[in-house]
Structures are given as structure tokens and as C-alpha cells.
Amino acid sequence: MSARRVLAVARRIAEGFRRDHRSLALLFIAPLFVTALLGWVLRGSVAGTIDLVVAGAPAALVDALESAAADPDLDVEVRIEAIDDADGARGAVRDGDADVALIVAGSGANVGLTIVTQGADPTTEGGQLGVVQALISGAAGALLPIPGARLPEISRETIYLSPDADQLDALAPVFLGIFAYFFVFILTGISFLRERVGGTLERLLATPVTRAEIVLGYSIGFSFFAAIQVVVLTLFILARVEVPALGPIPAFTIGLDVQTAGSPAIAFIVALLMAIGAVNLGIFLSTYARTELQIVQFIPLVILPQALLGGVFWPVERLPDVLQAIAHVLPVTYAVDALREVMIKGADFGSSVVQLDLAVLAGIAILFVVLGAGTIKREVA
Amino acid sequence: MHPSGPAPAVEALDLRKAFERIHAVDGVDLDLRPGRIYGLLGPNGSGKTTLIRLLAGLSKATSGEARILGTRMPSRPMLGRIGYMPQSEALYPDLSVAENLGFFAALQGARTRAAIDRVLELVELSDRKGSPVLELSGGMRRRLSLACTLVHEPPIIFLDEPTVGVDPALRVQFWAHFRRLAAAGATILVASHVMDEADRCDELLFIRAGKVIAEGTGAELRAKAKTDNLETAFLQFAGLDAEGRPVDGSPAQ
Secondary structure (H helix, E strand, C coil), X not given: CCHHHHHHHXXXXXXXXXXXXXXXXXXXXXXXXXXXXXXXHHHHCCCCCEEEEEECCCHHHHHHHHHHHCCCCCCCCEEEEEECCHHHHHHXXXXXXXXXXXXXXXXXXXXXXXXXXXXXXXXXXXXXXXXXXXXXXXXXXXXXXXXXXCCXXXXXXXXXXXXXXXXXXXXXXXXXXXXXXXXXXXXXXXXXXXXXXXXXXXXXXXXXXXXXXXXXXXXHHHHHHHHHHHHHHHHHHHCCEEECXXXXXXXXXXXXXXXXXXXHHHHHHHHHHHHHHHHHHHHXXXXXXXXXXXXXXXXXXXXXXXXXXXXXXXXXHHXXXXXXXXXXXXXXXXXXXXXXXXXXCCCCCCCHHHHHHHHHHHHHHHHHHHHHHHHHCHHHC | CCCCCCCCCEEEEEEEEEECCEEEEEEEEEEECCCCEEEEECCCCCXXXXXXXXXXXXXXXXXXXXXXXXXECCCHHHHCCXXXXXXXXXXXXXXXXXXXXXXXXXXXXXXXXXXXXXXXXXXXXXXXXXXXXXXXXXXXXXXXXXXXXHCCCCCEEEEECCCCCCCHHHHHHHHHHHHHHHHCCCEEEEEECCHHHHHHCCEEEEEECCEEEEEECHHHHHHHHCXXXXXXXXXXXXXXXXXXXXXXXXXXX
């Protein structure tokens, strides 16, 4: 073992880093950037107000709920609106005008309470549910004829997913669009970088091929595999296949059996639009990389912020204003929104939300196609 | 060069290309005729590759113009009539020999199996059709690269150092084939920094620092420089002494 040779190797690494300013910068800046962004998302996100609509409750109960909501120990603002009819309350929750509906039926000892939420985002709604339950306990006096009697059982109702839906039911459909987007971006980025570095792009451009032909060919080639990926992932998310025990292998199930409401076909179109955008984003960004390592370096800069801000884990409306503005220019935001609308809320092409999301995604895909094609002949004029 | 004879296949008129402050091609005039092989000779960095890229329409001239068969370059339709063999390998390592060739043939509009088989025969890779490029030796890759250049039988052929890494026996075959292509009417421009290939060309262009410093047949250039050795002739035209140092005060490059 020669210390001299060991040091020579170590020194070679250090010299390589010194030349590769980008890797060096990334080594220090990327973790700071991502951590700061995460901190901003988590700390800066507003807890939000809870819009509670109360249907069929006596005035005394509404008053008691309001005074419970005014308790300074409650760290979230609750706005209470009282209406008469239970279906109106459900409609308000479905349309997003209210977060939670409390439906009171009967009175006295026969009182029945139902709490209704959308059932689209189990985590957020779970928090809201806890707050509303606390209010009901606080207002118990107004509800119960005899002091000390037991609170009636509160039944749960959701508009979309079932009340027992877990976080996976809400997240899995959203992953459909995200995976195709990120994988296709990385694959195309590396593939096109090889074309540039390996000289095959030069040879390509020495033939009568047009930029549009290259971009279209790339889009079809990679979207084909993205399409297969989406189909496989969709089947895995939706299916539940029992595999019987076979000799020493115990029985197991394949598939997540996630509850969904909408058409996987529309989800497929969303994923495909994302993939086409990703192909051309990869072509575009490959201009700004010299090595495959540098393509991989785009992950913390391009992909992670999109995963954080796009509404996958936190609702976009709860982000700080600045981040919300950024989220609204990211394609992921629209894909997540469309996938939620379709897969969880069962929306179809008739939904104006889905139409808008698809239009924006198509627009972004076209923008990336233009950007990608624009970089192809740059060195060649 | 040719006061009479066929119309020029490749022309350059005061062609210039500057990269920031470097004049890679610095006022080149060319007039290449069909049926002939031209040798573009010069040291590394003298502008050979840049000149070929300008002529092939892969790069836009800073000033002056390049014409192929009378059409000003860059012109996309003209690209189908050019065969360009880049200096780098420029092949897809994961794809097989036949897949690489089929791909470039399709882009060039020559998709007949016969054309592919013929050119594979020529570069002696018929028995390696199915091998991925990854598994080929350096010389085999050069041969495949040449095959990709010639598969559409272009009338204008630009070869950037085609015989690097090719063994002597195959090199002789390469040149014999270039000669056949020229006899069939092709115009061939071969860049090289190896002077011993020069005598296989009909005419030579000595290039240094982006300028053509001498042109003519090998015999003409030898006579002009009063030497039998082309390398010595090159040094003399470049204003350098036998050891590559500048004489008579002309600046070293």
C-alpha cells in the first residue's frame, strides 16, 4: 500500500471536482435548496380556516358551536354557517364551498349527528374532522337534554372516497402522472445527451431529417414506453389478485386495490401528455449538461421542487403565496389536479376543471416541444 | 484549377468561420469537380473539420458561401446527396451493425436491403450484422461508420480522417473503393493529417491556420517545393524549416 498512490487517486477526485463547478455547487447548494424549500412548504403553509356548514341544528346548538369555535385555545379559525337542509350541506361540501358539514337529525335523546367531508384528501380532512369533533364536545351542553348524558354516536359520510379510505387511496392515482413524467425526463435527457456527445446527432443532422421529425420520433418512441408503464402501474394500483400458496411460498396478493371513481382512460391521457412534455424537456435540458451525471443533477433542481409544490403531498391552496404562484406554472400541478378530479371525484371530459387541466397540460407539452426542437440545431445554426 | 470540364460539384467562395476570436476557416476558395478525389491535408487544429462541416451545411459560415451542386449551403434537400463521415465514431453502441446501418439508411431515404447488404459487403462486416457496436473493435467501428456514410450512394462524399485505426490491408481496400466511387462520378474530399495517404488523391489542398496554403497534384506540389517529400513540401509552403520552426520571420502558428 503506497500512501503516495492513494493520495494521487484522492487528489485526482478533488481536481475533477474543482473543474466541475456544477457538481461542486450542487453538492452544497442542492441540499440547502431542497431543505429550504421543504421548510418553506411546511412552515409557511397556512393551517387554513375550516368552513363548517351546520344543517338542521337548533339555534342553541349553533350558538354553542360558535362560542366553542371562539375559544382562543383553538389554533384554527372555524367559520360556521347554519342552514336548514341536509342536502344543501352535502352540496356545499361537494362543490368545495364548505370543508365539513355537520348534519343534525332528530332532537332530544334521538338526536343523530353526521359529519360529511369530501373524501378526496384523507390527511387534511382527518385534521378538520378532529377540530369539528372537539367543537361538538365543547357544545355538548346545548345538545344534550340531561347534563351528563352520553353524546350520541357521530356517523361519518364522504362524498367521494369511502370514509375508511387511507392516504394511499388519495396518493396512488396521482403517482400515475408523476412517474411517467420523471422517468421519461431522465431517460430522454440521458439518451439525447448521448446523441449530442457521441456525435450521432451530428450525423443525424447531416441527413435530410428535420428537427420536427427528430422531436416527433423521440416523442413517439419514449411515449410508447411511458404508455406501457402507465398501464402496468394503473393495473397494479387498481387490481387485487390473490395468489394461492404454492409449496413453501405462502399466499400473497398483488396489487393495491385502491378505490377509484373515474375513468382510467382519462388518467392515461393525462399521463401521456405529461410524458410528451417530459421527452422534450429532456431534449431541452440535455443542452445544459455535458455528462450523464449532470442530467442526474437535474433531479434535485427540476424534479424535487415539482414533487413538493405540485400538490402531491400538500394541497396547493395551503402553500405560501409565492410558492402557490410557482406551483401554478408547473405541469405537475395540473396533472395532479386532473388525476384527483378524475380518479377520486369521478370527473370526465365534461368537467370544466378536467378540460382546463388537459388544455394547460397540452399547452405545456407544446411549449416543451418548441423549446426542445429549438435546441437541436443551435450549434449547427 | 479547372478552366474547363464539368461544372463544379463543391464550391467555396471566400468561406470564413470565426469562433469568438479564432478564425478556424479564414477565406477559403474551392472548386471541386466530379470524378476526383481531393486530399485535405494539414496538422491537427488547422481547420479541416470546420471546413468540411461548412461545406456539408452542418455549420453556418460567418461570411462567404459554400455551394453543393450549385446550391448554396446550408440546404436541407441537398443533404440527401451528401455522404458525411465524421471524425468521431457517431454510432449507437447498443444497436447492432445492421440496426445502425438501417437507421441511417432510412434517414437518407435508402431503405433497400440490397443497398445495406452491398455496403456491408464492402466494409467486410456482413458476418457481424447482428453484433452490437459495443462489441466491435475500433477498426470495425470505423468501417461501419464509413458504411453509414455510403449507404445511400451519395454523389458528394466528405470523409473526415476515414482511415484512422483501420489496418493497412483494409486501408488499401478503402482507397480502392474510393477510387471506384470517383470513377463512377462521385466527388470525394478526404481530410487527413497522414501525408502518406496523399498520393492516393488526385489533388491536394494544404491547409494551415484556416487558409489553403497550396493546392495541386502531388507531382505539382513536389516540383514547386523542389522536394520528393510531401511533408517537407508542406513545411516549406507553411514557411517552416525542416524541424517545424518558422523561417524568414513568418509567425509561428
